Amino acid sequence: MKYTFSYQTPHHHFITIDVEIDTSNKEEIDIQIPAWRPGRYELGNFAKNVRDFEVYSIEGKKVAFNKVSIDKWNIKCKDEETITVQYLYYASELNAGSTFLDDNQLYVNPVNCCIYNPEDLDSKCTVEINYPKDYKIATSLKNVGENLYEAEDFHELADSPFIVSDSLQHNSYTVEGIEFHLWFQGEVKPNWDKLIADFTKFTAYQIKCFGGFPVDEFHFLFQITPYKYYHGVEHQKSTVISLGPSYAVFEERYVDLLGVSSHELYHTWNVKAIRPNGLFPYDYNTENYTKSGYVTEGVTTYMGDLILSESGVFSDKEYQKELETIITRHFHNGGRNHYSVAESSFDTWLDGYVQGVPSRKTSIYVEGALTAMVCDMRIRKATNGEKSLHDVMKTLYNQTNREKGYSEKEYKQLFEDFGGESFEDIFRDLIYGTNKFAPYIKEALRYRNLDLVIANSDNEAENYGLKLTPKHGTMIVTDVLENSAAYYSGILRDDKIYAINNYPLEGDLAQWLTYFKGQDILLSLKREGALISVTLKPKTGMRYFKYTLEQKN
Numbered sequence: 001m002k003y004t005f006s007y008q009t010p011h012h013h014f015i016t017i018d019v020e021i022d023t024s025n026k027e028e029i030d031i032q033i034p035a036w037r038p039g040r041y042e043l044g045n046f047a048k049n050v051r052d053f054e055v056y057s058i059e060g061k062k063v064a065f066n067k068v069s070i071d072k073w074n075i076k077c078k079d080e081e082t083i084t085v086q087y088l089y090y091a092s093e094l095n096a097g098s099t100f101l102d103d104n105q106l107y108v109n110p111v112n113c114c115i116y117n118p119e120d121l122d123s124k125c126t127v128e129i130n131y132p133k134d135y136k137i138a139t140s141l142k143n144v145g146e147n148l149y150e151a152e153d154f155h156e157l158a159d160s161p162f163i164v165s166d167s168l169q170h171n172s173y174t175v176e177g178i179e180f181h182l183w184f185q186g187e188v189k190p191n192w193d194k195l196i197a198d199f200t201k202f203t204a205y206q207i208k209c210f211g212g213f214p215v216d217e218f219h220f221l222f223q224i225t226p227y228k229y230y231h232g233v234e235h236q237k238s239t240v241i242s243l244g245p246s247y248a249v250f251e252e253r254y255v256d257l258l259g260v261s262s263h264e265l266y267h268t269w270n271v272k273a274i275r276p277n278g279l280f281p282y283d284y285n286t287e288n289y290t291k292s293g294y295v296t297e298g299v300t301t302y303m304g305d306l307i308l309s310e311s312g313v314f315s316d317k318e319y320q321k322e323l324e325t326i327i328t329r330h331f332h333n334g335g336r337n338h339y340s341v342a343e344s345s346f347d348t349w350l351d352g353y354v355q356g357v358p359s360r361k362t363s364i365y366v367e368g369a370l371t372a373m374v375c376d377m378r379i380r381k382a383t384n385g386e387k388s389l390h391d392v393m394k395t396l397y398n399q400t401n402r403e404k405g406y407s408e409k410e411y412k413q414l415f416e417d418f419g420g421e422s423f424e425d426i427f428r429d430l431i432y433g434t435n436k437f438a439p440y441i442k443e444a445l446r447y448r449n450l451d452l453v454i455a456n457s458d459n460e461a462e463n464y465g466l467k468l469t470p471k472h473g474t475m476i477v478t479d480v481l482e483n484s485a486a487y488y489s490g491i492l493r494d495d496k497i498y499a500i501n502n503y504p505l506e507g508d509l510a511q512w513l514t515y516f517k518g519q520d521i522l523l524s525l526k527r528e529g530a531l532i533s534v535t536l537k538p539k540t541g542m543r544y545f546k547y548t549l550e551q552k553n
Contacts, residue, residue, distance in 0.1 A: 001123065003114060003157075006130040010101050013092040014051070015108070019085045019115055023077040029117055031085065032072035034158065034284035037111040039233045039271075040097055041345075042352035043287065046112040047071035049090040049099075056084045073115075089113040094223060096231040096240040105165035105185055106131060107223070109233075109240070111158040111284070118285055125151040129164060136168040138183035140219050140237035155282065159235045159272075163221055171196065175203045179217050186224030187246040194250075198313045202262045205311035206269075209390045210397050214273040220261060224249055232260040234267030258313060259322065263304030270303075270393065271296040273402045280405030292408055293345025294431055298368015299393065301326070302376070320450070320549050323373075327452070328547045329366045330437060332467075334359030334482045341367040342408075342432050358493055359482055370437060371430050377444035378426070379419040387418045450549045460513040462544035464536065466491065470507030474498045474526070483542040489534050492527065499524035 002020040023029060033047045047070055055063040057080050065075040077083050091099040091113070100107040106129075127141060127149040139162035141149035151157035169184040173196045180203060184190055199220075207213050215237045225244030232241045241260050243249055249257055271279070278290030290296075309319035330336060335344075337359065344361040345368075351361070376389035392414045400406050415423045429435035442452055457463050461475075465484020468475040474496040480486050491497075498505055500512045501522050513521065521536040 001116070001120070001154075002126040002128065003110075004128040004130070005106070005108060007101055007106065010103050010106070013090055013101050014088045015091050015099070015101050015106070015113070017087055017089055017113065021083050021085065021117065022081070023075075023083050024081045027078040028074060028076050029119075030068070030072055030074050031115045031117050032069075032285065033113070033115050034111050035071055035286055036284070036288075037097055037109065037233075038159070038279070038282055039235075039267075040353070041288070041290075041293070041348040043349065044112060045070070049113070051088040051090060053085070053087040056086065058082045058084075085115060087115075094225070094242070095229075096223065096233040096242040104167060105163055107161070107163045107185070109161045114154075114157065116154045116158075116284070121154045123153060125154055125157040127151065127157065129162070131164045132166070135164050135166045136170065138163040138168055138170070138181070138185070138219060138221050140217065140235070156236070158282075158284070159237070161221060161235065161238060161240050163223075173200050173203075175200060176207055176213065178207075178213050178215075181217070181219040182222070183219060184222045184224060186222075186244075187226055188222075188224040188249055191250045198258060199261065201311045201313050202258070202307055203265060205307055206262075206265060209307070210269050210394050214268055214402065218265070218268065220264075230256060230260065232264045234264050234272060236268065236272045239264035239267070255314075255318060258308055259305060262308050262313075263300055266300045266303050266307070269397050270300050274393070274396050274400050275402075275405050277405035277407055287349040289346055289349065291342040291345045292411070293348065293364030294341045294368035294371055295411060297364045298341070298370075299372045299389070301365045301369040302372035303389070303393070306376075323450075324547060324549055326366055326369050327441065327549075329363070330370055330441075331547060332479075332481075332544050333362060333366070334479075335361045336367065336437065337434055337482070340432050340434055341371065341430070355479075358480070367430070367437070370441060371426065374426055374430065374440045374444045375415055375423060377447040378421075378423065379415065381447050382419045382421055391418050445549065446552075449552045451552050453548045453550050455546045455548070457544055457546045459510045459544075460517070461510040463539055464513065465540075465543050466509075467544065468497070468509060471496075473504065473506060475505055475507065475509045481542055481544060483540060485537045485539045485543075487542075488540070489523075489537045491523070491525070491534060491536075494527075496526040497523050498526060 004018040006016045036044050055065050055075050057063055063083055065073050068074050091101040094100040097109055099109050099113045129147050139160060141151060141160045144150045151160060163185050165185055169190060171192050172179055172181045217237060219238035221238055221240045223242040224246050225242060226246050227244050229242050229244040232239060243257055276290045276292035279288050305319060305322045308314040339361045341362045341364060345364045372389060379387050395414055396406060412423060412427055430437060430440060445452055461468055465481035465486040467479035469478050477491060477493055477495040480491055480493055497509060501516060523534045523536055525532050525534055
């Protein structure tokens with residue numbers, strides 16, 4: 001198949017995509033756009049962005065077709081050796097997994113805009129990208145001619161994003177003979193010396209941990225936004241990372257830049273080369289169910305930060321702060337009491353990455369990272385530090401390495417092989433169950449000579465079990481902790497609190513709650529268009545506590 005990308009009026013966001021398909025000896029074919037993209041385990045509904053879909057013969061005559069599902073077309077191609085499918089793709093959303101076009105850039109994730117034949121995934125794909133001569137292109141696709149690129153099959157094409165722009169900034173570094181490219185698109189002033197020094201450290205350390213790198217080159221594609229943003233998506237030979245605002249990327253958000261970059265590089269092994277059975281091979285037609293999100297994302301989240309610490313990029317204080325964030329997110333999520341991390345992995349396909357029903361689910365990132373930490377510390381303790389989670393993942397990489405998937409049973413067995421003891425309780429209680437994480441977390445922290453300190457929140461609203469976001473003079477309730485004062489007072493998520501004891505709020509509910517401490521408190525709310533009043537009940541033992549780590553003496 002040959003794909004040609006072009007555009008005329010970029011500010012309208014429409015990309016013209018022409019796809020040449022060999023239809024020799026075929027009476028009809030089914031083609032479709034992927035239903036999802038690897039790296040985000042929810043249905044994408046990319047076909048909603050398609051307009052003016054047409055099919056032409058080699059002579060330019062229209063060929064009959066029918067749409068048979070939301071993302072699939074049946075084409076009648078009898079007596080046609082080659083057909084061309086042409087359509088417009090609306091690309092107005094900019095994030096790490098989208099496709100986007102404006103006056104500044106053409107940015108394409110082929111997995112969400114390229115049609116394919118499900119019966120012909122292994123054929124070579126050619127890509128022609130029509131762009132001005134003074135533009136640069138950032139991509140891992142092989143350049144085989146002017147504006148011409150090649151992928152070994154649709155899997156590689158789907159996994160190879162590209163950015164075309166006249167404002168791309170580029171640099172590179174080399175580790176173990178492998179070239180790592182750094183591409184920045186958007187308003188940003190890279191500190192190349194610092195960036196390359198830090199990236200070289202964590203890259204070299206990750207390669208050392210695995211004993212090799214799965215591919216022969218790698219590209220970091222950074223989409224820098226003028227507004228606050230944080231998002232990363234992994235690919236086999238590249239990653240796209242969206243981060244902002246521009247002025248903070250190499251200042252207060254530099255730790256975030258390092259964290260997401262280490263995380264996404266680790267994915268080159270974990271989930272791109274090491275995949276659970278449910279994701280091997282990728283089926284772009286439908287959901288790919290797996291309960292192993294605690295490995296694919298959980299281990300990656302844990303290892304991304306740990307490697308920054310062990311490679312000397314993060315200070316002890318910086319790493320401690322990241323651990324505190326993960327631990328706090330765990331205890332502040334009521335879903336940990338209702339749904340296991342394995343179940344939540346399976347159900348990403350059900351409710352995606354949104355909050356969903358109150359206190360329904362956990363996070364494959366947060367709870368997954370904590371189970372990884374607990375398992376890692378147990379192995380280290382059992383072997384006097386001679387073995388660790390690094391050994392588990394290296395072995396898993398050597399056993400699979402893009403050639404087969406792994407089972408949850410095989411993953412668990414590796415812990416027991418290296419640790420020399422049972423891990424049944426961790427998997428039963430934390431991965432497949434909803435038992436308390438606290439005893440396991442404290443035990444793991446003790447191995448690192450850390451204590452978990454729990455105190456009342458500095459934000460008085462959190463001591464009542466309220467999570468809030470200020471908006472237009474009101475406070476939007478974003479979450480209510482079960483069995484907290486707010487919960488028993490009847491406050492609900494999405495309530496708009498606009499006054500306390502008849503005093504209007506200016507984003508300062510927490511301050512007023514502190515002021516009225518010990519007194520009766522009346523909250524004025526707006527709920528589903530109606531104005532109501534709620535008397536806030538006294539604080540209970542259930543609240544959003546503050547969690548910090550302290551070095552033991």
